[in-house]
Structures are given as C-alpha cells and as structure tokens.
Amino acid sequence: MSHKxxxxxxxxxxxxxxxxxxxIIKIHEATLNIIENVGIRFPSKRALEIWEAVGADVNHDxxxxxxKPYLIEDALKQCPPxxxxxxxxxxxxxxxxxxxxxxxxxxxxxxxxxxxxGEKRTTELQDVRDISRVADATEEVAFHWVPVxxxxxxxxxxxxxxxxxxxxxxxxxxxTESIYNVEEAKASMEMLEILAGGKDKLRERPMLSLMxxxxxxxxxxxxxxxxxxIAAEYGVPTGFxxxxxxxxxxxxxxxxxxxxxxxxxxxATALLQLAYPGAPVFYAAALTATDPRxxxxxxxxxxxxxxxxxxxxxxxxxxxxxxxxxxxxxAKEPNWQAGLEGxxxxxxxxxxxxxxxxxxxxLHGSRIWSYAEMMMDCExxxxxxKMMQGIVVDEETLAMDSIASVGPGGHFLAQKHTRxxxxxxxxxQFLDRRPYTLWEDKKDDARDWATAKAKKILKEHQPDPLxxxxxxxxxxxxxxxxxx
Amino acid sequence: xSEDIEKLYKDMxxxxxxxxxxxxxxxxxxxxxINMPPLDAITKGFVVGVNYIGDQFGLxxxxxxxxxxxxxxxKAAVATxxxxxxxxxxxxxxMGRVVLATVEGDIHEIGKTLVGTMLSAxxxxxxxxxxxxxxxxxxxxxxxxxxxIIGLSALLTTTMVRQRELIxxxxxxxxxxxxxxxxxxxxITRDWATKIKADGxxxxxxxxxxxxxxxxxxx
Numbered sequence: 001m002s003h004k005x006x007x008x009x010x011x012x013x014x015x016x017x018x019x020x021x022x023x024i025i026k027i028h029e030a031t032l033n034i035i036e037n038v039g040i041r042f043p044s045k046r047a048l049e050i051w052e053a054v055g056a057d058v059n060h061d062x063x064x065x066x067x068k069p070y071l072i073e074d075a076l077k078q079c080p081p082x083x084x085x086x087x088x089x090x091x092x093x094x095x096x097x098x099x100x101x102x103x104x105x106x107x108x109x110x111x112x113x114x115x116x117x118g119e120k121r122t123t124e125l126q127d128v129r130d131i132s133r134v135a136d137a138t139e140e141v142a143f144h145w146v147p148v149x150x151x152x153x154x155x156x157x158x159x160x161x162x163x164x165x166x167x168x169x170x171x172x173x174x175x176t177e178s179i180y181n182v183e184e185a186k187a188s189m190e191m192l193e194i195l196a197g198g199k200d201k202l203r204e205r206p207m208l209s210l211m212x213x214x215x216x217x218x219x220x221x222x223x224x225x226x227x228x229x230i231a232a233e234y235g236v237p238t239g240f241x242x243x244x245x246x247x248x249x250x251x252x253x254x255x256x257x258x259x260x261x262x263x264x265x266x267x268a269t270a271l272l273q274l275a276y277p278g279a280p281v282f283y284a285a286a287l288t289a290t291d292p293r294x295x296x297x298x299x300x301x302x303x304x305x306x307x308x309x310x311x312x313x314x315x316x317x318x319x320x321x322x323x324x325x326x327x328x329x330x331a332k333e334p335n336w337q338a339g340l341e342g343x344x345x346x347x348x349x350x351x352x353x354x355x356x357x358x359x360x361x362x363l364h365g366s367r368i369w370s371y372a373e374m375m376m377d378c379e380x381x382x383x384x385x386k387m388m389q390g391i392v393v394d395e396e397t398l399a400m401d402s403i404a405s406v407g408p409g410g411h412f413l414a415q416k417h418t419r420x421x422x423x424x425x426x427x428x429q430f431l432d433r434r435p436y437t438l439w440e441d442k443k444d445d446a447r448d449w450a451t452a453k454a455k456k457i458l459k460e461h462q463p464d465p466l467x468x469x470x471x472x473x474x475x476x477x478x479x480x481x482x483x484x
Numbered sequence: 485x486s487e488d489i490e491k492l493y494k495d496m497x498x499x500x501x502x503x504x505x506x507x508x509x510x511x512x513x514x515x516x517x518i519n520m521p522p523l524d525a526i527t528k529g530f531v532v533g534v535n536y537i538g539d540q541f542g543l544x545x546x547x548x549x550x551x552x553x554x555x556x557x558x559k560a561a562v563a564t565x566x567x568x569x570x571x572x573x574x575x576x577x578x579m580g581r582v583v584l585a586t587v588e589g590d591i592h593e594i595g596k597t598l599v600g601t602m603l604s605a606x607x608x609x610x611x612x613x614x615x616x617x618x619x620x621x622x623x624x625x626x627x628x629x630x631x632x633i634i635g636l637s638a639l640l641t642t643t644m645v646r647q648r649e650l651i652x653x654x655x656x657x658x659x660x661x662x663x664x665x666x667x668x669x670x671x672i673t674r675d676w677a678t679k680i681k682a683d684g685x686x687x688x689x690x691x692x693x694x695x696x697x698x699x700x701x702x703x
C-alpha cells in the first residue's frame with residue numbers, strides 16, 4: 001500500500017559546515033565549564049540522589065548540581081550512537097543511524113484552524129485523532145508528536161488520552177512531548193508494554209519515545225526528569241530538548257546560547273546514562289532568538305536557521321541522534337513568512353542530517369494547527385528531499401547521445417532519454433505554475449489545494465486499526481490515572 | 485473481425501503510447517500490405533493510442549515528452565498511410581488546419597513547437613513554418629492549404645508588434661473571420677491579444693488546444 005511508504009532523506013550529496021571542529025570543541029569546553037562551575041538545576045529527589053552517588057557536588061537546598069567534566073564525558077560515552085524508532089507497522093520503523101532525516105508533526109498546539117469552518121478554535125481529543133490520521137496517510141510524515149492538546153480530557157491523564165488517540169489512528173512511531181510526571185510516565189510504559197506484547201519486546205522495539213523540555217537557563221523540570229528516568233529504565237528512547245533563546249533564556253550571542261542549551265541537554269543526558277548505562281537517548285533542540293522589540297518567542301529567523309545546522313554538529317560530536325526543531329514560524333497564516341521560515345529552517349536542519357525534524361503543521365510559534373500548513377510543510381520537506389539528492393554526474397545523466405541527436409536548435413522533448421528521465425524531475429503539488437489567466441479566473445492558491453488534499457485524506461483514509469482489546473486495556477489504564 | 489486484426493489495432497495504439505515511430509511506421513506498412521482500409525488503421529488503431537496518452541496527460545499521469553513522442557509516432561504513421569488515402573480519394577477527418585510560425589525578426593520557437601505538437605496530438609493538421617517568418621509568407625501558406633487558424637509566436641516585446649501587423653493585413657484582405665488568429669509567447673498577455681484584435685491567446689500549450697477547438701467550433 002502506498003501510504004505505508006515513508007519518505008526520508010538519506011545519502012546526502014550536499015554538505016554544509018556551520019561550525020569548525022575547533023569551534024565545536026570550544027562550545028563543548030564552555031559547556032563542561034558551565035556544568036562544573038555554574039551548575040545545573042535538577043529539582044528531582046531521584047536525580048539529586050543519582051548525582052550524589054557518583055560524587056557530584058550537590059546543593060540540596062538550591063537543587064543545583066556541579067559535575068566534574070570526566071563524569072559527564074564518561075557517561076556520554078555510554079550513549080548508543082544508533083538505534084531504531086519502532087512503529088506499530090514494522091515497515092515504518094525509523095533507523096536513527098545518522099543517514100536518515102525523518103519528518104515528524106509538530107506539537108503541542110492549543111488551537112486549530114477548523115478544516116470545515118476555517119475558523120480558529122480550542123483543540124480537543126478529536127483533533128488529535130484527525131491530525132494523526134492525516135499524518136498516517138502522508139509519506140512525508142515519518143513519526144508523530146502529539147500535535148495538539150486534548151483540552152476536553154482531564155488534565156491529569158491528558159497525555160495518555162493523546163497517546164491512545166495517536167496509536168488508534170496511525171501505525172507510525174509516536175514521540176510524545178506531553179508525558180512529564182511520574183504517574184503518566186508509568187501509565188504510558190504500561191500502555192506501551194501492552195502494545196508491544198511484553199516488557200522484553202517493548203525494549204526490542206520501542207514504539208514510543210519521550211521528549212522532555214529543559215527549563216532554561218540551566219535548569220530542568222522535576223516531573224520531566226522523573227518521567228525521563230522511568231522511560232530510560234524501560235529502554236524507551238528519551239531526549240531532552242533545549243529551547244534556549246538568545247536574549248532571554250540565553251545570552252544575546254548565538255555561541256553563548258548554544259553553550260547554555262548544550263549544558264542543559266548534556267547534563268540531563270549524562271544523568272540518564274549514569275542511572276541506566278546504554279539507555280537509548282537523543283539530543284533535542286529548538287534554539288532560537290527572542291524578538292528584541294517584543295520579547296516574543298515564535299521561532300524562525302536567521303538565528304533559528306543557523307541553530308538548526310549548528311546543533312547537529314554538537315549531537316554528532318557526542319555521537320547521539322538529534323531531534324531538531326524546524327518549520328517554526330511566527331506567521332499567523334500560511335503565507336510568505338511561513339514558507340520562508342519553514343523552508344530555510346528545514347533546509348539547514350536537513351543538510352546536516354538531523355535525524356528527526358519537528359515538525360510540520362504549525363503557525364504562530366507552534367500554537368495554532370493548520371492542515372493547509374501541514375500539507376505545504378510536507379511539500380517543503382519533499383523539495384528539500386529532492387535537493388539533498390544533489391546532481392548526479394555520470395555517463396547516463398550527461399546525456400551525450402541525446403545532445404548529439406538534437407544538435408543546435410530543435411528540442412529534447414522527443415528524445416527517449418528525456419522520457420526516461422522526466423520522472424527524475426520534481427513534480428510539485430502546490431507550486432503554482434499555471435498560466436496567469438487560469439489563476440485570474442479562480443484566484444486560488446497552494447493553501448486551497450493543501451486544504452483540499454487534507455479534506456480528501458480525512459474523508460477517505462482509514463488507518464490499520466488498533467486491536468480493540470488493546471484499546472480497552474488503554475482505557476482501563478487511563479481510568480486508573482484519572483481522579484475519581 | 486479476426487483476432488489478428490484486433491491485435492494489430494492494439495499494437496498500433498501501443499506504438500503511439502510508447503512513442504515509438506519505428507514501430508508505428510512498421511505497423512502502418514503492415515496495414516497497407518494486408519489491405520486494411522487506411523482510415524481504419526488510423527481511427528481504430530493509432531488514434532486510440534493518442535487519445536489514451538492525451539487522457540493520461542490530462543490526469544497528470546503522463547508528461548510532455550510522452551505526449552510529444554506519441555505525437556511524432558502518430559505523424560510518422562499517418563505520413564506512411566497518406567499515399568494510400570490519396571489513392572482512395574479519402575481524407576482523414578481533422579479538427580482543422582493550422583499554420584504556425586514565429587514572427588519575422590524572432591527566432592524563438594520551443595513554445596510554438598510545443599503548441600504544434602499538442603495540436604497535432606489533438607487531431608489538428610499542423611503546418612509549422614518555423615521561425616523568422618514574414619507576414620506575407622504566413623498568410624500565403626494559410627491560403628494555400630485553406631487553414632482555419634494562424635498561430636503566431638513572439639518572445640520579444642520588439643517583435644510582438646508583428647502579430648498586430650499580420651492581423652491588420654488579414655483584415656485589409658478581408659480574410660477574417662475566415663482565418664482566426666491565435667497569438668502566444670512569453671510577453672503576450674490577454675490585454676495585448678484584445679488590443680490587437682486577435683481571436684485569443686493562451687500561456688501554455690494545453691490552453692492553446694482548448695482555444696483552437698473553440699475557434700473551430702469543436703470545443
């Protein structure tokens with residue numbers, strides 16, 4: 001079936017060096033210096049105990065930990081450099097091996113442009129289901145984040161409702177950013193165990209990964225740390241995402257912000273390795289610059305694009321996979337700004353082979369979901385996918401016979417070589433190349449076609465269903481977490 | 485009808501779909517050799533292939549090179565059958581005759597060539613005079629073959645004025661509306677076409693076919 005196919009970027013022909021080896025080492029040394037002398041805040045009893053046990057300098061009042069560089073560096077050496085993000089359908093497993101760039105949906109929004117009314121409204125559980133189903137049908141989306149918040153479900157079990165909704169509507173891997181306390185983390189592991197068919201199988205093929213946000217600058221959230229430790233215990237891939245932002249949660253300078261963000265991620269990653277050596281971990285980042293006039297955090301802009309490439313240089317240095325924020329935009333509609341910011345950020349993150357891209361679908365600083373934006377982001381990813389293949393130069397592609405047979409004047413359209421290679425060219429879905437008059441008659445554009453495509457998928461696409469027994473078990477687990 | 489004949493028609497259509505002129509000519513010769521009526525070979529064989537590719541193109545499943553190659557294979561097959569048609573005093577029914585040319589002083593022609601191919605593939609009989617053609621030569625050819633449409637291409641703002649001159653010439657000779665004029669080329673707009681009193685314009689070859697069909701009343 002065509003929708004089972006996933007489009008990932010691999011074997012790139014284009015390369016970019018955004019940081020030199022010396023610059024990477026300088027940032028790494030600054031990072032170690034921060035962790036050793038400034039310290040990182042770990043507001044979790046369990047985390048502080050782990051640090052204390054390995055001989056780190058722990059201040060229990062301030063919950064600040066200072067760690068010698070060798071402890072950090074030794075711990076990081078335990079990180080597995082490669083592993084697989086498993087999917088409900090094994091054909092859709094994603095290799096995190098440094099040679100695949102996989103696109104995910106973005107998360108976690110609070111409003112959606114309703115696909116039927118075109119009006120903006122608060123998100124609900126049904127939106128999680130619908131978006132997951134559309135993502136399941138597209139070949140560009142390789143895995144899910146929980147795209148929007150199920151605000152009509154009880155807060156204490158919301159992350160679980162969302163997980164269930166995604167699993168019931170797609171066979172692709174799920175990476176949740178919405179499980180950040182002990183209860184939900186334990187419950188999600190229980191759900192995963194049922195889905196995988198046992199604890200060992202869960203470890204072999206983790207169909208879930210967890211992403212935790214850091215609390216910049218130089219801190220973490222207690223619930224996130226505890227949830228991450230639970231996931232690591234189960235062998236579920238876990239990553240810490242820094243969203244350190246020039247001017248506010250980082251220095252105005254990009255290098256300084258990189259060092260701050262890196263210190264947050266590196267320290268927490270080391271913690272997981274100290275607790276569970278060899279646990280699959282990933283680096284996650286959505287670094288950007290705060291708007292100097294308003295203090296707004298929306299993502300996008302040239303600093304964002306540069307960070308997109310720079311963070312992969314760091315995660316490569318530590319030899320762990322990267323989940324990189326891309327497609328972030330402050331645009332309020334799918335427009336010039338959204339296309340510009342989505343295109344450049346995703347190109348920069350892809351050209352350096354970030355393993356995971358987050359992600360398609362959002363407007364206004366990852367707050368408002370738009371199906372049109374999602375579909376157009378997918379096309380941007382496809383364009384970059386095509387660009388990354390570069391230009392193949394060999395006997396066949398130089399086409400000398402064809403050139404000789406056409407000669408000066410004439411055209412190449414009637415050449416067999418031309419016909420054989422026509423499909424090498426990119427076939428856009430949403431780029432407007434029509435005659436002006438055709439446009440003039442309709443005045444429609446990519447947004448209309450993208451919305452129509454999403455509508456068609458919602459009407460027609462039926463994902464492979466989840467076993468009803470598993471759904472029932474999920475329900476039971478969720479009920480047990482909900483307050484009576 | 486025997487299975488052999490059925491198969492021959494199918495092969496004819498397939499040769500067009502494959503855009504293979506060698507095979508389409510071979511099959512046309514075979515049709516002559518077995519005394520198949522040449523019109524049958526065209527309408528029941530080759531045209532089926534042209535229509536198929538045209539439909540696939542409309543659906544976005546086939547692309548320009550396939551269309552052009554199908555057009556070339558069709559042209560080659562028809563050229564092979566033409567002497568037989570003449571012998572029988574029969575004529576292939578066409579959508580109409582079109583003379584195409586790039587105006588005097590202008591040597592750009594890829595767009596015009598595409599239009600020619602698409603028109604041929606759609607059943608028009610196309611005479612493409614090529615580039616840098618003076619008005620009197622274009623009009624002379626149109627009269628000679630009794631064309632219903634003249635298609636005029638120009639890529640430069642400095643040469644597109646020749647389109648107006650040709651239309652004025654036709655008007656002077658009272659040759660319109662007998663001969664319709666389509667204009668095209670990168671600088672040509674709807675406004676320009678209206679201003680010079682052309683019968684229509686299109687920015688691409690697909691639109692040009694639609695326009696030509698309208699102009700001959702077969703849309």
